[in-house]
Amino acid sequence: MISSANLPSPVQVIEHPLFTKHKLTVYVKRDDLIHPVVSGNKWRKLKYNLKHAKSIGYRGALSFGGGYSNHLHALAYACQQQQLPAIGIVRGEQHYETNATLTQAKKWGMSLTFIDRKTYKLRHNETYLTNLKARYPDYFIIPEGGTNLLALKGVSELCDELNSQVEFDTIITPVGSAGTISGIIAGDKQQHNILGIAVLKQAEYLREHIDTLLESHQCNARNWQLFTNFHGGGYAKFSVEDLTKMRAFSQATQLPIEPIYSGKMILALLTLVEQGFFPSGHRIVILHTGGLQGLYGLIEQHKIKADEWLLPLAT
Ligand SMILES: Cc1ncc(COP(=O)(O)O)c(C=O)c1O
Numbered sequence: 001m002i003s004s005a006n007l008p009s010p011v012q013v014i015e016h017p018l019f020t021k022h023k024l025t026v027y028v029k030r031d032d033l034i035h036p037v038v039s040g041n042k043w044r045k046l047k048y049n050l051k052h053a054k055s056i057g058y059r060g061a062l063s064f065g066g067g068y069s070n071h072l073h074a075l076a077y078a079c080q081q082q083q084l085p086a087i088g089i090v091r092g093e094q095h096y097e098t099n100a101t102l103t104q105a106k107k108w109g110m111s112l113t114f115i116d117r118k119t120y121k122l123r124h125n126e127t128y129l130t131n132l133k134a135r136y137p138d139y140f141i142i143p144e145g146g147t148n149l150l151a152l153k154g155v156s157e158l159c160d161e162l163n164s165q166v167e168f169d170t171i172i173t174p175v176g177s178a179g180t181i182s183g184i185i186a187g188d189k190q191q192h193n194i195l196g197i198a199v200l201k202q203a204e205y206l207r208e209h210i211d212t213l214l215e216s217h218q219c220n221a222r223n224w225q226l227f228t229n230f231h232g233g234g235y236a237k238f239s240v241e242d243l244t245k246m247r248a249f250s251q252a253t254q255l256p257i258e259p260i261y262s263g264k265m266i267l268a269l270l271t272l273v274e275q276g277f278f279p280s281g282h283r284i285v286i287l288h289t290g291g292l293q294g295l296y297g298l299i300e301q302h303k304i305k306a307d308e309w310l311l312p313l314a315t
Pocket residue numbers: 040041070071145147174175176177178179180181261262289290291292
């Protein structure tokens with residue numbers, strides 16, 4: 001999709017006193033290093049979506065996201081690379097247009113349409129989508145977060161890649177729209193434990209969503225577990241104490257993380273380790289799904305301070 005992608009993404013060992021104490025070996029699969037913009041799960045989820053859009057002869061691609069969406073940010077760049085016009089349907093008010101995320105999306109040529117939160121809730125509704133298709137007949141519509149069967153196909157490729165790099169027992173990933181965890185389950189062929197950390201509140205419905213995606217992918221694997229109690233107050237919410245713990249981990253390990261996805265996964269992992277969830281000798285892979293551009297939005301909103309996080313280079 002993008003010729004400069006850094007694949008296979010590297011696997012690194014993470015040293016941390018808590019892991020040593022519990023005799024665990026922890027690795028991180030650095031998908032955040034795949035590409036400076038289309039990083040992490042975005043690269044994998046968009047790969048076949050954009051191939052499909054081009055091969056069918058669509059004129060462009062259209063998708064949905066919040067005002068600081070990692071997905072829209074990556075889609076804008078990837079579409080520019082593919083010479084595919086892109087439309088982003090954004091939840092919320094027009095003033096988001098000037099934030100760090102959407103300023104870049106626009107710079108890469110994405111046109112933005114802002115819709116109120118009530119209308120945004122219809123993004124999976126059949127009638128709403130039919131009307132949208134009628135309005136943009138030449139655009140391939142990609143669901144929010146890029147999650148569809150084409151995303152599963154792209155994410156599933158990380159399993160063979162990872163198996164050739166390291167032996168492990170459990171892989172852990174943050175979960176939003178559930179395309180990433182579903183792709184891992186599909187690609188894993190029941191070889192490992194797969195743990196998902198939901199970053200949204202009341203995310204129990206995602207279990208059924210994962211089942212549906214897997215069924216359509218003809219996969220009936222049951223070697224996965226979704227934790228819904230580590231959302232820390234809801235999507236993009238976190239306490240000062242949580243931020244302190246995330247930063248301490250990032251500083252101790254020199255792993256760049258952000259508080260919305262990777263940070264919540266790390267806090268969940270630390271809690272599970274403290275609770276003795278993993279037996280001694282267990283080998284765990286943390287999937288770094290990227291999203292580091294989101295740090296700039298959080299800085300802009302004064303939710304975090306720039307000098308306290310390992311920031312990616314501005315693009
Ligand atoms: C950085 C990052 N990590 C993880 C996720 C969660 O992935 P998924 O929506 O496929 O569950 C997202 C959202 O797509 C994300 O932007």
